[in-house]
Amino acid sequence: MTRVGGAIRVDGVDLSFPVRGGGRLPVLDGMTLEIAGGGIVALIGPNGCGKSTLLRVIAGLLAPERGTVDLDTTPIVEPDPRIGLVFQEPRLLPWRSAADNITYPLELAGWPPARRSKRLTELVDLVSLDPGVTGNRPAELSGGTRQRVALARALALEPEVLLLDEPFSALDALSRERFDLELLRLWERAASTILLVTHSIAEAILVADRIVVMSPRPGRVIADIPVELTRPRSIDDLDAAVVSETAREVRRHLGEGEAAA
Numbered sequence: 001m002t003r004v005g006g007a008i009r010v011d012g013v014d015l016s017f018p019v020r021g022g023g024r025l026p027v028l029d030g031m032t033l034e035i036a037g038g039g040i041v042a043l044i045g046p047n048g049c050g051k052s053t054l055l056r057v058i059a060g061l062l063a064p065e066r067g068t069v070d071l072d073t074t075p076i077v078e079p080d081p082r083i084g085l086v087f088q089e090p091r092l093l094p095w096r097s098a099a100d101n102i103t104y105p106l107e108l109a110g111w112p113p114a115r116r117s118k119r120l121t122e123l124v125d126l127v128s129l130d131p132g133v134t135g136n137r138p139a140e141l142s143g144g145t146r147q148r149v150a151l152a153r154a155l156a157l158e159p160e161v162l163l164l165d166e167p168f169s170a171l172d173a174l175s176r177e178r179f180d181l182e183l184l185r186l187w188e189r190a191a192s193t194i195l196l197v198t199h200s201i202a203e204a205i206l207v208a209d210r211i212v213v214m215s216p217r218p219g220r221v222i223a224d225i226p227v228e229l230t231r232p233r234s235i236d237d238l239d240a241a242v243v244s245e246t247a248r249e250v251r252r253h254l255g256e257g258e259a260a261a
């Protein structure tokens with residue numbers, strides 16, 4: 001079975017938060033972004049520019065004041081099982097084992113135990129989780145392992161779109177490169193569309209088709225840069241000349257955004 005991820009279209013999204021003492025803080029301003037089905041886009045922008053807010057809007061957790069989000073031809077106005085979200089911090093249920101965290105969405109969806117357990121085996125393999133630790137609770141796992149569990153949970157119901165909010169930012173550089181490459185293998189197998197928020201230009205270049213750069217708050221797109229590397233990719237690709245050119249362009253836009261703010 002070949003499956004292709006869904007296409008995401010964010011069109012003219014404005015969003016602000018109420019400020020204590022009155023007024024509102026504009027966070028997204030005319031945010032527009034399209035991701036083709038099966039694509040991987042990396043989103044880079046300064047701290048507080050609205051990246052996590054944008055992911056919550058796309059996931060249907062937060063309603064924009066203006067503008068729309070569509071997955072293929074359906075408007076997203078509430079959380080949708082076709083969209084998986086991995087938060088910056090893993091947000092696992094502390095009293096449940098890793099396995100029971102991963103299968104939680106399947107329980108909620110009413111899957112019988114035998115089917116859940118079969119899917120668990122697939123997911124553990126998909127995210128390269130050590131099968132020996134699935135009985136452990138989150139507090140007994142390393143940060144990287146917790147993030148794998150959160151990723152497996154987000155993939156449990158085979159989402160068409162995966163939203164990843166700086167998922168590897170707490171890892172050391174070498175583990176991070178390994179995770180990036182694993183993410184690419186996972187993307188090939190799970191065939192979802194991926195939007196990855198990251199602060200790492202190297203990570204963005206290694207995994208993405210395009211790098212979208214956001215302005216300081218209120219966030220909007222100030223650059224959309226294609227990554228001209230063929231696939232499959234490896235760490236050696238990071239030595240290519242195109243990488244330093246792309247990195248320079250991303251930095252230039254980030255710098256211009258900061259200067260204009």
Ligand SMILES: Nc1ncnc2c1ncn2[C@@H]1O[C@H](COP(=O)(O)OP(=O)(O)O)[C@@H](O)[C@H]1O
Nearest residue numbers: 017018027046047048049050051052053054217
């Ligand atoms: N629920 C909220 N209520 C009020 N302000 C918020 C809320 N969530 C985020 N913000 C503010 O919105 C801005 C953007 O936040 P966020 O989307 O988390 O930025 P980023 O992920 O790009 O660092 C920040 O100034 C943050 O303090």
Ligand SMILES: [Mg+2]
Nearest residue numbers: 051052053088
């Ligand atoms: Mg954030």
